[in-house]
Amino acid sequence: MxxxxxxxxxxxxxxxxxxxxxxxxxxxxxxxxxxxxxxxxxxxxxxxxxxxxxxxxxxxxxxxxxxxxxxxxxxxxxxxxxxxxxxxxxxxxxxxxxxxxxxxxxxxxxxxxxxxxxxxxxxxxxxxxxxxxxxxxxxxxxxxxxxxxxxxxxxxxxxxxxxxxxxxxxxxRSHALMEGPAYVTEKAIKTRSEKWLLTPAIKFTPTLFKPRLIALLVAAMGLFMYYAPELGIARAVMPAVMVFLLPSFMLYGPLIGGFDRDHIIYPLRDEYRGxxxxxxxxxxxxxxxxxxxxxxxxxxFGGPTVLPGLLRSDRHALILEAVRNPILGKDNAGYVPNDINLNGVKLTFVTGPNGGGKTAFCKTLAQVQLLAQIGCYVPAEHAQLSVADRIFYQAPEANTLADREGRFGTELQRTKAIFFASSPRSLVILDELAEGTTHQEKLEISHTILGGFYQVGNNTILV
Known part of the structure; x- marks a missing residue:
């Protein structure tokens, strides 16, 4: 997962x-x-x-x-x-x-x-x-x-x-809390339906401007001024008292905002996140x-695209007409399309001169198979394929000093891992096989590897 x-x-x-x-x-x-x-x-x-x-x-x-x-x-x-x-x-x-x-x-x-x-x-x-x-x-x-x-x-x-x-x-519940109102009770934040009618709670509104609270503070200030003489505060000193009290209103934002953030917004966002x-x-x-x-x-895309027909098959199959590379062919009217029919075959060789497009063509096959298996359109005039249980593409690897094996051994290990993970429903593309010490050794290794994949019965393509 x-x-x-x-x-x-x-x-x-x-x-x-x-x-x-x-x-x-x-x-x-x-x-x-x-x-x-x-x-x-x-x-x-x-x-x-x-x-x-x-x-x-x-x-x-x-x-x-x-x-x-x-x-x-x-x-x-x-x-x-x-x-x-x-x-x-x-x-x-x-x-x-x-x-x-x-x-x-x-x-x-x-x-x-x-x-x-x-x-x-x-x-x-x-x-x-x-x-x-x-x-x-x-x-x-x-x-x-x-x-x-x-x-x-x-x-x-x-x-x-x-x-x-x-x-x-x-x-x-998450939607109800987002829609509001949310109520902060002694034990938890509750939705309207979760809160009992008589349960003491603070109603959360996502704004720093709280009309009821501000009205309460203004009323308290008015009552203080009205009853100040009875509290022994002379009216003559009231201006000085006000000068002292008014700056305290600057604490309204940090106090109320900080409470909302730390006790309501942060707890709610943690609940939403989980x-x-x-x-x-x-x-x-x-x-x-x-x-x-x-x-x-x-x-x-700028060319023909289709939703490929899906074949139910015990062996991998891939049939493409006028297929273009999903990357290079996009918005490229001059891109030359290709056809290929890999239905009922096990082993296919792709040959040609250096720089002739062999690797690009084989990457096209892997990319088209992948696009088909995410449900996407593929850039072709016609496409039919079966669902691959594995898509493998092996290319020559550059080994590093940290590798326990040389390039030859590293590539053989990857080929071995691909072989044991493959089934008849797999698409395997081998962009050159590992070099041997001699030409004869290379032929023998290649024959053994390709013979093994042929026995598995998957679609194997050798570049």
Missing amino acids: HEPLLKAIGKELSVRAAKAAAIGEGVLDESTFNTIEIDRLFDAVNHASTIAGQATLYRSLAHPLSSIETISAKQEALKELDAKPDLRAHIEALVRNAATNEEEFYRLLFGAFVGTFGDPKGKMETGGYGHKTYRQGTQLMLGLVRGARSLPIPESSYLRACLDALRTFGST SRDVQLALEALGQIDELLSFHRYAKA
Whole structure:
């Protein structure tokens, strides 16, 4: 399981926090993640409006799906968004509105409020006591609920589940506290429905201006002035008394603001940060924005894009017509497309001169397989493929002095790890095999390695 989205974003507002799994534990391993240039692929595909959407997309690239049902569900959601422009426009408006308050919400959850006279340092420190940040930040979640409730129910199960998650948040304790009012009792902060009618409590309003409290202080001052003679204070000295008392009103902000921050805003934000309900709502926002990013990527690519047909097969299959590289082919009318049919084959050799595009072509295959397994459009005129349980790409590695083996041994160890983690449903791309001491030794090692992969029965491509 990958870490929750909110924890991944954190106070650094990171959208690239996700890491690929260890070899054999996920579809993609760290070495393949780096070799097929996932960061550049993310930059090409990313058209998300929110931090949550971008973090979700990056996490999907690091942890692609292995369930054909979930991939199909995302494809159906994309088809519905494309076929219903009115629905798409309303969902885009929901996400766009969320983006306006999203950073304030993270600032509420992870930031610090340094008071009136403090010196904010960095984007996560804010002057004041957090009232403005609380108001604006909670509007993210409140706006998501309002927006989801106003939308028609989608037909696709994936999109419907995302909007249902936002609507469901509207019936949670966290939503009730954000919507207000919240009440500070002797033991806890309670919602309106949790507080008994006669329970003594302070009603929290996220503003430093408290009309009732100010009215009470003014009334107290008036009573003091009215009864001052009876207290033995001569009217002649009242101006001096007022000069002494008025500066004490400057303590109003630090006292009231500090109380709100330390005893209400900080405890509430800690509750929101640890709330599973908040986590699920943010996950839903990220998933919706990810779908919109896929849609925009397809429109912005500048060439044919399709949702690939998904094949149910015990062996990996990949059929592509006029496929372009998802990065290099974007907005590049001169890019030359390629065809490939890897259905019913086990071993494929890609040959050609140096600089002829062999590596770029093989990276295209891995990147297209990956995009398909996150539910995204792929840049091709036609595409059919099965879901790979593993995607491996081995390229020549530069060893370091810290390595226990030389380059030859290091590459053989990686090949061995790939071999034992592969199955007939895997896609394995070997960009050159390890060199031997002699040409004969290289041939023998290559024959042994390729023979082993052939016996496994996966799709193996040797460059």
